[in-house]
Amino acid sequence: MPKPVVAVSIGQKYYPRLFNELSWQMLADFAEVIHHPGQEPATKQDLIALLPKADAVITSWEVAQLDADVVAAAPNLKVMVHMGGSVKRFASDAVYEKGIAVLSARSALAVDVAECALGFILAGMKRIWPLAKTVREGGWRESPYWPSREVHRKTVGVVGASFVGRHLIELIRPFEPARVLLYDPFVSQEEARKMGVILSDLDVLCAECDILSLHAPLTPATQHMLNASRLQSMKDNALIVNTARGGLIDEPALIAELQKGRFFAFLDVTDPEPPAVDSPLRTLDNVVVTPHIAGCIEDCSRLSELAADELRLFFDGKPSSNLVTQDMYNRIG
Numbered sequence: 254m255p256k257p258v259v260a261v262s263i264g265q266k267y268y269p270r271l272f273n274e275l276s277w278q279m280l281a282d283f284a285e286v287i288h289h290p291g292q293e294p295a296t297k298q299d300l301i302a303l304l305p306k307a308d309a310v311i312t313s314w315e316v317a318q319l320d321a322d323v324v325a326a327a328p329n330l331k332v333m334v335h336m337g338g339s340v341k342r343f344a345s346d347a348v349y350e351k352g353i354a355v356l357s358a359r360s361a362l363a364v365d366v367a368e369c370a371l372g373f374i375l376a377g378m379k380r381i382w383p384l385a386k387t388v389r390e391g392g393w394r395e396s397p398y399w400p401s402r403e404v405h406r407k408t409v410g411v412v413g414a415s416f417v418g419r420h421l422i423e424l425i426r427p428f429e430p431a432r433v434l435l436y437d438p439f440v441s442q443e444e445a446r447k448m449g450v451i452l453s454d455l456d457v458l459c460a461e462c463d464i465l466s467l468h469a470p471l472t473p474a475t476q477h478m479l480n481a482s483r484l485q486s487m488k489d490n491a492l493i494v495n496t497a498r499g500g501l502i503d504e505p506a507l508i509a510e511l512q513k514g515r516f517f518a519f520l521d522v523t524d525p526e527p528p529a530v531d532s533p534l535r536t537l538d539n540v541v542v543t544p545h546i547a548g549c550i551e552d553c554s555r556l557s558e559l560a561a562d563e564l565r566l567f568f569d570g571k572p573s574s575n576l577v578t579q580d581m582y583n584r585i586g
Contacts, residue, residue: 279562361556377464378404407430418466422449
C-alpha cells in the first residue's frame with residue numbers, strides 16, 4: 254500500500270525553527286513528504302502547484318488560505334494540519350464542503366503561551382518592571398508600586414477556556430489562589446467542576462478578580478469585551494494580562510484607567526499592533542508591552558511533532574483530540 258503524500262507548505266527558511274530531526278523522522282515513517290520549494294511560505298499559486306498529488310498538507314503562519322481555488326486543485330486532499338494558533342485564516346468553507354479534515358497543533362503552542370502568561374502574572378504581581386526602574390534610578394522601596402503582591406489567596410479570573418486558558422488553570426493551581434473564576438459561555442457547570450474553577454458572569458469576574466488573564470478568540474462577539482464599564486469596575490491594584498488578541502480590550506478605555514494608576518497591565522498583544530509610536534502604552538509605568546512573544550519564538554518543534562503525530566493517527570483511522578469541526582471553525586477568531 255503506497256504511503257500518503259504529505260505536502261509541507263511553509264517557507265523553508267522557517268524549517269530550523271519549526272521542525273527538528275524527530276519530527277521529520279516521524280513524518281518519514283508513514284508518509285512520502287513533498288516540499289514547497291520556496292524560502293517564503295506558499296502563496297495561493299504555490300499551493301495550486303504543490304497540492305495536486307497531496308493527501309495531506311501542513312500549513313503554518315503566512316501560508317495562503319486553502320480557498321475554493323486551492324481545494325479544486327487538490328483532488329486527493331483529505332486532511333490539513335495547521336501548525337499555529339487559530340486555523341481561521343488558513344482553512345475555509347470550501348475545505349469543509351470538500352470533506353477535508355482540519356487538524357490543529359494549537360495545543361502544543363498553548364503550552365508556551367500559558368507558561369508566558371504565568372510568567373507575566375508573577376512578574377506583574379511583583380511589579381518587577383517599575384520597581385527595577387526605581388532601583389536603577391537610585392531609589393529603593395519608596396516607589397508607589399511597593400509593596401509587591403503574591404498570587405497566594407488572590408482571586409484569578411480566566412476569560413476563555415481555550416487550550417491556553419485550560420493549561421494556565423493547571424499552572425496556577427500550585428500557587429493556591431483563593432479561587433479561579435472562569436468566563437466562557439461554551440463551558441458547562443460540569444466541565445467547570447472538573448477543571449476546579451467557578452463559572453462566572455464576565456461582569457462579576459471583572460469586579461471580583463485580583464488577576465485577569467485573557468484567553469478568548471477575537472470575534473464580533475468578543476471585540477472589546479473588556480470595555481470601559483468592566484475596566485472601571487476592576488479593583489485597585491488588580492493585574493490584567495493579555496496574551497490573546499489586542500482587540501479583546503477597548504484600548505482607549507484601558508489607557509484611561511491606567512493613567513489613573515489604579516492597576517497594572519502586562520500586554521503581549523495590542524490593538525493596533527504594534528502600538529502607535531506616541532501611544533501612552535509605551536510610556537506609562539504601570540503597563541508592560543511585549544512584542545507578541547508569548548508563543549514559541551526560537552524553538553517551535555513541538556508543533557511539528559504534534560502535527561506529524563496527528564497525521565499518523567488520521568491515516569491510521571484513529572480519532573484526534575485536535576480536530577477543528579466546522580462548528581468550531583465558525584465561532585473561532
